[in-house]
Amino acid sequence: MAAFLAGDFIQLPDGQRSPAEYLATLAEFIAQHSYLTSFYGLHFITQDYWRRSAFPREWAVLADESWESLEAVASSGQIQDQWPASLKTFIRQAHSIGLPRDPAACPLFGDVECRYLLESLWAAITNGMNRKKLEEVTSLAAIIAHIANTSGCTHVLDIGAGQGYLSSALAYQYGLDVVCLDGSGLQLHGGQSRSAHIERLLEHHKMRQGGRLRFVEMVLKFDKVAGQPSDDEPQIVRQIRQLIQDSESTSGAAGQESPSAESRWLICGLHTCGDLAPTMLKSIVPGTSDRSGIPQARVVVNVGCCYHVLTERDVANSATEFHARHQTDDGLEQVACGFPMSKVLKDQGLKLGLEARMVACQAARRWAPNPKQTRQSFRRLFYRAVLQAILNDHREQLPAARQPEESTGSDARPQDISSDDVLQRMSDYAVRRLPSAAFESPLQYISAALDRLGVAPDSPLRDPAVTTEYFERHAAAEKQIAVVWTLRALMADAIESLILVDRWMYLVEQANERRAALAASVGHDCCSGSSDGSDRELASPRNMALIVVGL
Incomplete structure (x- = not known):
C-alpha cells in the first residue's frame, strides 16, 4: 500500500x-x-x-x-x-506573505488518483448544504477518503461534526464507517433527520456504498494545559479511546467483522474551534507528548478556525473568564494552551494577543x-x-x-x-x-x-x-x-499563517514515526457566475489542513 x-x-x-x-x-x-x-x-x-x-x-x-x-x-x-x-x-x-492556498497548485494533491480532482458529491448527499459548505465538504471528503484508502483506515471519527455534512459524504459516497461526534444534541438531531432522508434517497436509487454513520453526543474535556507532563492522561484521550472501543463493540454486535486491537482510525475535524485543533494534535496523535495518545489514530486531518478563542500562553485577556464558562460549538470545555505550540516560537517568547488573533479570522x-x-x-x-x-x-x-x-x-x-x-x-x-x-x-x-x-x-x-x-x-x-x-x-494571512506553521512545526519537532503535512485542501475561491471567471469569490477562507499520518 x-x-x-x-x-x-x-x-x-x-x-x-x-x-x-x-x-x-x-x-x-x-x-x-x-x-x-x-x-x-x-x-x-x-x-x-x-x-x-x-x-x-x-x-x-x-x-x-x-x-x-x-x-x-x-x-x-x-x-x-x-x-x-x-x-x-x-x-x-x-x-x-501568507501560505499558498490553492489546492490545485499543491504538489501533495497532484496525484490523479486523488478522487477529489474528479468527483462531485451526489445530489442526495448535498441536501441542506450552502455553496460554501458544499465546496468545503466536496474537497475535504474526497481527500480524506483518499488518505484513508492509502493508509488502510476504514473507520473515521469526525469531531465537532455538527449536522454531519462531512460525515455523511464519507459514509454514503466513500463507504467508510463514520462516527459523527458533537457536543450539541440539537445539531445531532438535525444530522440524524438529514441522514435518514439521505438513506431513503440512496436506497431508492440503489446507490448505497456500504458505509455506516453513527451519531454520538459527547462534550469533550481536557486538562488545563493539554500535553504537559502529568501522571494522568487528558480526559479527551480517555473519552475518545472509550468511544472507539464502544464503536468497535457495536460493529461486532451488529454482525459485522469486529476490528482488532490494531484497527486503523482516521480522526478528522472541519473547522474545529479554538483550542480543539491544537488539543487534537497534542493529545490524540500518539507520540506527540509524554502521553500515549490514541494508538488506533493512524491519521489525523484537521482544519482549524476561530483563532479569537484560542488560549495563548502568558497572555491575559478579557476572554479568560469567557473561556472558563463557555462551551464552543464543538462541545469543548475548559481551557488548554493552544498557542504557541512549537519550541521555536516558545523560545522566542512570541505573543500575539487577542486582537491579533481576531484579525486572523478576517x-x-x-x-x-x-x-x-x-x-x-x-x-x-x-x-x-x-x-x-x-x-x-x-x-x-x-x-x-x-x-x-x-x-x-x-x-x-x-x-x-x-x-x-x-x-x-x-x-x-x-x-x-x-x-x-x-x-x-x-x-x-x-x-x-x-x-x-x-x-x-x-x-x-x-x-x-x-x-x-x-x-x-x-x-x-x-x-x-x-x-x-x-x-x-490585510494582516490576517500573516497571522493565520504564523499560527498554522507553528502547529506544523510542533508536529515535526516531535521526531516520532509520523509525517506531518500542511496544505490547502479546500477550494479557496470559486467562480461566481461570470463566463470568463473574472468574477470570483472566496469559497472557504479557512482552507488549510494539517494532516498527520503514521508510518
Whole structure:
C-alpha cells in the first residue's frame, strides 16, 4: 500500500527558504505593524487614533480614495501609482506573505488518483448544504477518503461534526464507517433527520456504498494545559479511546467483522474551534507528548478556525473568564494552551494577543463580491465609535457602568486587558448587537443604543440635536475607520499563517514515526457566475489542513 506522505510536507511562499525562516519573516511583519492589529474601533474617536497612534501619516491618502478603491485593496491588492512607496510595499507584502492556498497548485494533491480532482458529491448527499459548505465538504471528503484508502483506515471519527455534512459524504459516497461526534444534541438531531432522508434517497436509487454513520453526543474535556507532563492522561484521550472501543463493540454486535486491537482510525475535524485543533494534535496523535495518545489514530486531518478563542500562553485577556464558562460549538470545555505550540516560537517568547488573533479570522478577499455588506460593516463601526464619544462626554447622564464589551460581532469586540487600561475599559458600555434596522440612520442607531443602555426617556442625550452635532463633527472618521480597518484586515494571512506553521512545526519537532503535512485542501475561491471567471469569490477562507499520518 503506497504511503500518502513520504516525508513532512509544507508549501511555502516564493522566496522563503525554510519553515524556520518563514516563521521569523511572519513574526517580524506582524510586530512591525502591530499598530494595526491592536486597533480597537470602538475607541477610534475617543483615543484620536488617526492622529495619535503609530499609523503612518503618509498613509492617510487612502481616506481620499473611493470606497471601491478600498475594496480593491482588500480583495486583490490593487494599488495606485501616486500612493507612498511604504504603503504600496505594505499592501504587496500583505498579499504575498501568507501560505499558498490553492489546492490545485499543491504538489501533495497532484496525484490523479486523488478522487477529489474528479468527483462531485451526489445530489442526495448535498441536501441542506450552502455553496460554501458544499465546496468545503466536496474537497475535504474526497481527500480524506483518499488518505484513508492509502493508509488502510476504514473507520473515521469526525469531531465537532455538527449536522454531519462531512460525515455523511464519507459514509454514503466513500463507504467508510463514520462516527459523527458533537457536543450539541440539537445539531445531532438535525444530522440524524438529514441522514435518514439521505438513506431513503440512496436506497431508492440503489446507490448505497456500504458505509455506516453513527451519531454520538459527547462534550469533550481536557486538562488545563493539554500535553504537559502529568501522571494522568487528558480526559479527551480517555473519552475518545472509550468511544472507539464502544464503536468497535457495536460493529461486532451488529454482525459485522469486529476490528482488532490494531484497527486503523482516521480522526478528522472541519473547522474545529479554538483550542480543539491544537488539543487534537497534542493529545490524540500518539507520540506527540509524554502521553500515549490514541494508538488506533493512524491519521489525523484537521482544519482549524476561530483563532479569537484560542488560549495563548502568558497572555491575559478579557476572554479568560469567557473561556472558563463557555462551551464552543464543538462541545469543548475548559481551557488548554493552544498557542504557541512549537519550541521555536516558545523560545522566542512570541505573543500575539487577542486582537491579533481576531484579525486572523478576517477574510478581506471576500469584500469585493459583497460591496454593500462591506459598506454596512464600516458604517456600524463608525456609528459605534461616535456613540462611544457621546457616552464618554456625558457620563453623568448615564446609568451605572456595565460590564465591558464582549460581543464578537461587528458592533464591538473584546480586547486584551492590562492594568494600564482597566479604568479606560470601565467606560465601555455593553451595547452588544443591535438589529439591522437600527443602522438605517444615526438617529435610529443612537436611540436604539440608548434604549439598550437603559437611558431615561427624558434624558438630554435623546435630543436629536446632540446626535446630529456629534455625527457632523466626526464625519471624516467614517472613511478613516474604513481605511484602518481595511489595512488591518490585510494582516490576517500573516497571522493565520504564523499560527498554522507553528502547529506544523510542533508536529515535526516531535521526531516520532509520523509525517506531518500542511496544505490547502479546500477550494479557496470559486467562480461566481461570470463566463470568463473574472468574477470570483472566496469559497472557504479557512482552507488549510494539517494532516498527520503514521508510518
